[in-house]
Amino acid sequence: MWIKGARILDPASGLDSPGDLLIEKGHIAGIYPGGHNDAHQQNAIDARGLWAMPGLVDMHVHLRDPGYEYKEDLYTGSLAAAAGGVTTVLAMANTNPVNDNPSVTQYIVERVKEIGLIRILPAGAVTKGLRGKELSEMGLMKIAGIVAVSDDGRPIESASMMRRALEYAATFGLPLIVHCQDLSLSGKGVMHESALSSSLGLLGIPRLAEDVMVARDLTICEDLKIPLHITHVSSRNSLAIIRHARERGVRVTCDATPHNLLLTEARVADYDTNAKMYPPLREESDRMALIHGLSAGIIDCIASDHAPHAYDEKDLDFDLAPFGTLGLQTLLPALLKLHYDHKLDLLKLIATATVNPARILGVEAGHLSVGGPADIALVNPEALWTLTEDVIRSKSKNSAFLGLQFKGRVAYTICQGRIVYQG
């Protein structure tokens, strides 16, 4: 199959040129900047006006399967990913049962094979049941197919456990991803702590809840000299702590979410529970710090933290509704919005959701190269569209971006040489 006339964007090689792509047997068989004269017209996608980039790698999603299939399952999650140009995801372990043993990992791997749409890579739990008390069977899970470990959704409360978890994960060559939250500081908070939370009468989650855990984990990471990935950084102060650590040579990487990069706490002003997530939407100064961190390369990745919740769960009092917003279908549009609104370098932005997370996870994805997997997103960069519930392919509809207009829409998603979505 040929893709003809696209603007090829590949951050891994730095390629930004119009040209043709040849796909054979699930792999990229040829990349022809400037075009290929022999490219015959049958079985070709006319991609003039479209951008071709590596299929996105979303290193933070919740697919709720097994156990919470009423929110999302591996199939609907795959549909949502494909519709968003995402061809590789890291599925977090907070399912029911928790993915803390190889049986659950095997279930996911086999189910994903049956579905056969996109590449879903399981993350294993760091601790059994995400309880923070005993290490999980990381080594056996790695054999079964996990590519990273994380207790995401929960912090690793004990510093001793954090230290041992890093050492143990390193034993098996598994990257460790931490959700930084000091539970005593986040307390019963439901939104960012600020003048707005006070006037809305909602209890706040201070930046400190994130900052102190980031500082602790970086101290441990620096001492052990083992790499660590901090997910969904939201606080400008946490980001400064990470920047300082990086300057000292600490091997830390981090990601931020599209919602923290594009929205602020103002989105909560009418108590819309779709805007309730952890970490919370914060202030414009935090958002601008994150954007600056992105352009300065302190933030390595953008990951959606796709967190589906059923309508009835979200349709509750703000205090009682669960935390989380959808994100898979809006990851790529959000990248483009950052490019258009904030003049961020396009290749650098694409790298944050392709080659960068692929490298951190150590997976073969996120780049366009001959012999590499044919995972490609074709995007119409000019298409204007608004996110509505009808557009959402997830089982749940709880997006903080509902009603927002985006410029740039996925036209085709190709995963391992197969068209898995056509817009």
Next chain:
Amino acid sequence: MNWPHKDLIGIADLAAGEIETILDMTPSFKEISQRDIKKVPTLRGKTVVLLFYEASTRTRLSFEIAAKRLSADTVAISQSGSSFEKGETMLDAAKNIMAMNPDCIVIRYPYAGTVARLARIMPCSVLNAGDGFHEHPTQALLDMYSMREHFGTLTGLHVVMVGDIRHSRVARSNAYGLTKMGARVTLVAPQTLLPPGVASWGVEVSTAFDPVIPSADVIMMLRVQKERIAEHLFSGDREYASFYGLNQQRMQRMKKHAVIMHPGPMNRGVEINHDTADSPRAIILNQVENGVAIRMTLLYLCLGGSNVD
């Protein structure tokens, strides 16, 4: 009277002129409660549902008496024994009540935001009787009314509120209203009980009570709950009373004409003592009396009753 609001959710939504209107109309309603026969037909045929999902004696009774004195039919539902206990959401409960076609729902609710949401979807009037840590607008209106009744004006009054400002919907509603009406407001609490970002409310803030006492015209004491001790917000009653309690010695340092207020219920021996709560300076029971009149005014305005006779 052409009142533009279907609902009353918070003082933040009212303009100074509207607060003025409410306060100006209230004496004629207060007069009704002083008659021998305390009832006018203004809201005859109207149904007022009182939905209290949180403990309340004063506010609920006050609304109920206000509605009855205007001849409205009232039905009260409280948390215990309601379908709320069976896990029904507020939204469903409200829709069911709505299907019975009341003219007004008065709601007290433990969580912020939901009352406003109901008001948006309900065709009838919704009056907020306190929602979480958000607002308690009728309390603030009765407090402002009581102050104005005593001093003749709110402009230039120095109102000091002392206590758990962080968790107080009364403090929020009063701070919004009083600043709109030109009063000077000082909030007093230990740092731990002040809300984040309080500076943006246009008020003064002090962690020390004693220095602000001599300049206060009104000292309003707020209740402090013991559960704040477990939340690391203060050490206990003894220390609290010693720094923030309104006792005899502090009362003696007040201006001659200054008054003491409390929205109730009081923690005697903590934020207030018998010798201050029961002193001639305390207008705490006037607040309660005025509460009925203010709520009559609001029911009248929002339900668009016929003329007062």
